[in-house]
Amino acid sequence: MSDTSIYWFRDDLRLSDLPGLTAAAANGPVVPVYVRDLSRAGEWIPGGASDWWLHHSLASLQRELAERSAPLVLRTGDAVEALTALAVEVGASTVFCSRQYQPWAGALEKALRARLNERNVALKRFPGTLLHEPEDVATGSGTPFKVFTPFWRACLRRPEPAPTLPIPALTGCNTDLPTDMLSDWGLIPEKPNWAAGWETLWTPGEAGAEDTLETFLSGHVKRYGNGRDIPAEPNTSKLSPFLRQGNISPRQVWHAAQASKLMHRDAAESIDKFLSEIGWREFCYHLLFHFPSIPDEAFNQKFAFFPWGKDASRLAAWKRGQTGYPIVDAGMRELWQTGFMHNRVRMVVASFLTKHLLLNWREGERWFWDCLLDADLASNACSWQWVGGSGADAAPYFRIFNPIAQGEKFDKTGEYTRHWVPELGQLPDKYLHKPWEAPLDILTESAVILGDTYPRPIVDHKTARETALAAYATLKEL
Ligand SMILES: Cc1cc2nc3c(=O)[nH]c(=O)nc-3n(C[C@H](O)[C@H](O)[C@H](O)COP(=O)(O)OP(=O)(O)OC[C@H]3O[C@@H](n4cnc5c(N)ncnc54)[C@H](O)[C@@H]3O)c2cc1C
Numbered sequence: 001m002s003d004t005s006i007y008w009f010r011d012d013l014r015l016s017d018l019p020g021l022t023a024a025a026a027n028g029p030v031v032p033v034y035v036r037d038l039s040r041a042g043e044w045i046p047g048g049a050s051d052w053w054l055h056h057s058l059a060s061l062q063r064e065l066a067e068r069s070a071p072l073v074l075r076t077g078d079a080v081e082a083l084t085a086l087a088v089e090v091g092a093s094t095v096f097c098s099r100q101y102q103p104w105a106g107a108l109e110k111a112l113r114a115r116l117n118e119r120n121v122a123l124k125r126f127p128g129t130l131l132h133e134p135e136d137v138a139t140g141s142g143t144p145f146k147v148f149t150p151f152w153r154a155c156l157r158r159p160e161p162a163p164t165l166p167i168p169a170l171t172g173c174n175t176d177l178p179t180d181m182l183s184d185w186g187l188i189p190e191k192p193n194w195a196a197g198w199e200t201l202w203t204p205g206e207a208g209a210e211d212t213l214e215t216f217l218s219g220h221v222k223r224y225g226n227g228r229d230i231p232a233e234p235n236t237s238k239l240s241p242f243l244r245q246g247n248i249s250p251r252q253v254w255h256a257a258q259a260s261k262l263m264h265r266d267a268a269e270s271i272d273k274f275l276s277e278i279g280w281r282e283f284c285y286h287l288l289f290h291f292p293s294i295p296d297e298a299f300n301q302k303f304a305f306f307p308w309g310k311d312a313s314r315l316a317a318w319k320r321g322q323t324g325y326p327i328v329d330a331g332m333r334e335l336w337q338t339g340f341m342h343n344r345v346r347m348v349v350a351s352f353l354t355k356h357l358l359l360n361w362r363e364g365e366r367w368f369w370d371c372l373l374d375a376d377l378a379s380n381a382c383s384w385q386w387v388g389g390s391g392a393d394a395a396p397y398f399r400i401f402n403p404i405a406q407g408e409k410f411d412k413t414g415e416y417t418r419h420w421v422p423e424l425g426q427l428p429d430k431y432l433h434k435p436w437e438a439p440l441d442i443l444t445e446s447a448v449i450l451g452d453t454y455p456r457p458i459v460d461h462k463t464a465r466e467t468a469l470a471a472y473a474t475l476k477e478l
Helices: 019-027 048-067 079-090 105-118 148-157 206-217 220-227 240-244 250-263 265-290 301-305 312-320 326-338 343-356 361-371 377-388 403-410 415-420 440-445 461-476
Strands: 005-009 030-036 073-076 094-098 122-126
Touching: 005 019, 005 079, 019 030, 019 094, 019 122, 030 048, 030 079, 048 206, 048 240, 048 361, 073 079, 079 105, 094 105, 105 122, 148 265, 206 220, 206 240, 206 250, 220 265, 250 265, 265 377, 301 461, 312 326, 312 343, 312 361, 326 343, 326 361, 326 403, 326 415, 343 361, 343 377, 343 403, 343 461, 361 377
Parallel strands: 005 030, 005 094, 030 073, 094 122
Antiparallel strands: none
């Protein structure tokens, strides 16, 4: 039997700490492949920003693999067909891969295994995306967790995640296999190139992930505990897009963070807080695995009856960052211009959409899906449901973020808001987060004409809050 195997890259675009690749390399020559299959994800095919990250991650992976004489094969089409065909072409005995957790992933793996088995090819699936497999963490009665704190406590009681794996020595095989050209996949926007300049902000791929983690753990992590909510400061890791496409594993993050705790004892609390956010990522995957309808349906079924509004102009104003609430507009513009938004501001804009504008969380989920570099089926859906009040362990619906107070508290100096909403740049701090309260002479001195250079608020905060609470009250009656 042939000892050649295929390594099927999925959301794990790296070479180190990849148990499936290590196993494949130990087996003999390896043909690495990435299949672009848009047939199974339905409406959750990756959005434009994710595609940008995918392109650059694949380009980086191609370079790394070429250096090891194991060139990456790119194929398009149904993954079952494409992988079976490739297995026949190279005479492979085994296809190795990392496990995935999207609602369609299990069925895909099952269909692939069946088709490969017909040709005496095995499918071997390994972990590689999470610290703990969803089946390994359960409540005392064996059910999935629905609340974060006991979930994370249970994770912390489990054995320490296994040590990370180095890049395995690879033996390539046939270098002349037919492959698509990455540039033909059209993952990079051209006309217009809305991602212009993103290369200066991000370095997708394994090396970029390692640098990002190292920079964070050797500096900013110390401010993480107290400063992670300040959007103007670089206190968070910005690892999410790397984790999303597997340029780094959570296990690598975990072990690097533990090592850093030993070196910077004064930062231990901050590091634990950071790791608990990695825990939120695990929790979201746990929920997605056990409750696969989470991206599409309210987890709390009562919310199926929520009287969501349908005002398209409000939705458009929110997307364009033209709501008249500066912190909300700053966040939405940061998202559009960089493919990222700070977590605190994500919460504020999500609350604004679902509560002030009474628009369905799914509208926000979809927009984020298209615009975020870290767009992740599990984290995006669970976070939207969390803010919207319908999720597992959700913020109660009546907790309505006040966009003025949030701006004043977390962007006290106005640095973040002035950067993204430059037309308010000259307004004094006192009025920056509520320009409509500024006297006319101050507006004039600051070159602000409300309704012209900057919109008036599209809803009144107090009225919107009361309307949202009244809508919520209709659920309580159910
Ligand atoms: C409405 C909304 C939508 C979101 N959509 C996404 C999404 O599509 N993809 C995504 O990765 N995160 C999402 N988040 C979670 C969070 O905002 C981002 O993970 C975080 O801002 C990424 O920045 P960072 O890497 O600097 O995070 P850090 O604070 O440095 O956290 C480290 C890592 O932990 C994980 N993490 C942190 N916070 C959360 C959280 N609340 N839920 C799940 N994982 C978390 C991320 O992988 C992150 O990289 C969303 C949050 C909200 C409120």
